[in-house]
Amino acid sequence: MKSLSLMTGNAAAAWGARLARVDYIPAYPITPQTEIIETLSSWIRNGEMDAKLVQLESEHSMLTAAGAASSTGARVFTATSSQGLLYGMEMLYNITGWRTPLVLVNVSRALAAPITLEPDHNDVLAARDSGFLQLHAENCQEIVDMILLSYRLAEDRKVMLPAIVNLDGFYLSFTRERVALPDMKKVAEFLPEYNGSNPFRASRPVAKASSVLSSNLYSYFRYQMHISSLNALSLLGRISGEFESLFGRSYGPVEEFMTDDADYVLVMTNSFSTIGKQAVVRMRSRGVRAGLLRIRMLRPFPADAIASVLAGKRAVAVFDQNIAPGSGGIIYPEIVSSLYHLKNRPEDVFPVIGGLGGKQITMGEMEMIFEMMHKGHWSAEGPHSPLYLMRNDEIESVKKNLQIAGQVVRQ
Amino acid sequence: MLLRIRFHGRGGQGGKTASRILGSAAFDEGLNVQDSPVYGAERRGAPVTAFTRISDGEILERGFIFDPDVVIVMDETLLEDPTASPLSGLREGGILFVNSSRKPDELNVNLDGVEVVTLNITDMALELLGKPILSTASAAVAAKLISVVSPDAVTSAVRGELGEGSLSPEAIQMNVALAGRAFSLVPSFKLSTKENYSPGTVVPIGVISGMEGSEDILLVGNSALRKTGDWRIYAPTIDYEKCTNCMICYAYCPESAMVIETDGRPVIDMENCKGCLICYRECPTKAISITREVRAL
Structure with a gap:
């Protein structure tokens, strides 16, 4: 190999x-x-x-x-x-x-x-x-x-x-x-054989999972x-x-991508973060001080690490690739609660929901999130109301599919 | 440099393997690579898309390629397939390759500033492999068009990728020959792609009423307009002099494309026959023969 x-x-x-x-x-x-x-x-x-x-x-x-x-x-x-x-x-x-x-x-x-x-x-x-x-x-x-x-x-x-x-x-x-x-060999040095505590052994009874x-x-x-x-x-x-x-590789509970001098930080998890990083690079080339904070460790939740990166930023957007129907994104409230105690907490923490079912995200959409943070314009329903990513071309394709299936799209 | 190559094929043609051969060849050249396929429920004949990204730096992209520099259409019928839409997002200055015996100007493709290249790689594969498997030829074509991968790297990638499977050394050698021939027959062009991405407008969720509660399908026959026989490359024909109406072909046809007439004769629904040739193999009286079709429908 x-x-x-x-x-x-x-x-x-x-x-x-x-x-x-x-x-x-x-x-x-x-x-x-x-x-x-x-x-x-x-x-x-x-x-x-x-x-x-x-x-x-x-x-x-x-x-x-x-x-x-x-x-x-x-x-x-x-x-x-x-x-x-x-x-x-x-x-x-x-x-x-x-x-x-x-x-x-x-x-x-x-x-x-x-x-x-x-x-x-x-x-x-x-x-x-x-x-x-x-x-x-x-x-x-x-x-x-x-x-x-x-x-x-x-x-x-x-x-x-x-x-x-x-x-x-x-x-x-x-x-x-x-x-x-x-x-x-190096792995064996880093991760030796596992010796469990109180393991089951013949002739040495242990009660596990007792009520x-x-x-x-x-x-x-x-x-x-x-x-x-x-x-x-x-x-x-x-x-x-x-x-x-x-x-030669280091893993903290969060990854900071161009966050040091950033005014606008997007919080993401998992593989779509790569696309977010490109948006950061592109926004930087246009003079917008963008950054990305990626949460590597979701449990235990690294609230302090998150707070220390986001403290003092102008605006933060949290990208949730999930939806809790009737509430919104699942990670957004966790980010907000890690920031609330800060004196210099970001003025705005905007929620974004996207990528549901792997829905593709264009660079234009990623950049739009930064533009919105930059301008301080969020949805008409208020800054706490999620931006739900769905493009006009995607809505058109949904309508076409529903028509084929015999459903009428009401508006 | 970041090159984005998008392959459009059909399940079973080797689109995914093509993207991997190209990826491995570029990796062998010391470049950074990302390759991946997209397919739904795995099914022969269904449109498959696969991607290779090649860069001399980090690749800050992932997933679907919206704005390719090069598009490789492994099956000509996909040009008209609305779910595949292989031409979407192709950049100005980019290259479109179509596996076809027709000339580029006969394809009815109107794309400003895009070089269109055609070559019939299906016949090439049939001649060398005896099967319409297009992975190696498609990868070789793409390698030639992007000009950063040598024929030697393609050869070693073909050996590497196909060597992991159950192919015989002879079959791998024929694939190497096929890649070499495809590479040499495709002209090389200079890519001069410009940034092309369309941001798309995000629409407010207000357009969603909450009244379409589930994905119910209320109409029957909603794929009636989709002729699933259009990717056939061999057509079966029944010789009724030999046919005994035994219905073996009817029982074996996986697409229900064998229809029994009122007089008991089997008739092939050519609009939906995918040319799998199971009927041809199973017919006990050898009443079914096959002929090569360049363009089925």
């Missing part, structure tokens, strides 16, 4: 699991994630990887098996997408409570109905409050690296929580780009989970330095 190669996001995810030397992979297929499992399965079959892969009968069973195996002290990897994540939702909350440090890759795909294949983040954000750590990737390189970082974070005694690494379907899963694969019927015990363990999750934030700072010294 050359040190630099072209690979898809799905291949990068499989490499992450291989380099992490995982022991057990419970699997269930779903587009656009299936290639990850297929790749791992072929490596195991060819003897290139020493792990056990089992196909379960559903994502619910898959996650149960993942949590149970992790409880025995095995290093566990699994992957799903969209409806699969929702089908396993009950177990997400269980295995965080079991404190099993496995890594789950979610390949974002918008939720049904209507059913579709391309990405938005309602799937992974439905797991937002499950207790999983969440790292969201912008490119294929980050997928490999985030899986390695996730195991380090998850398996730390102060954390002991599972982690989700999120990558966008199609935009990353099926997109090839340049990836530098970390050297296996607590008292509310004080329940509260105690829920607070434990919350504090453990927050511990991952400071831990990331430390292990990111270690990672950088070994591999």
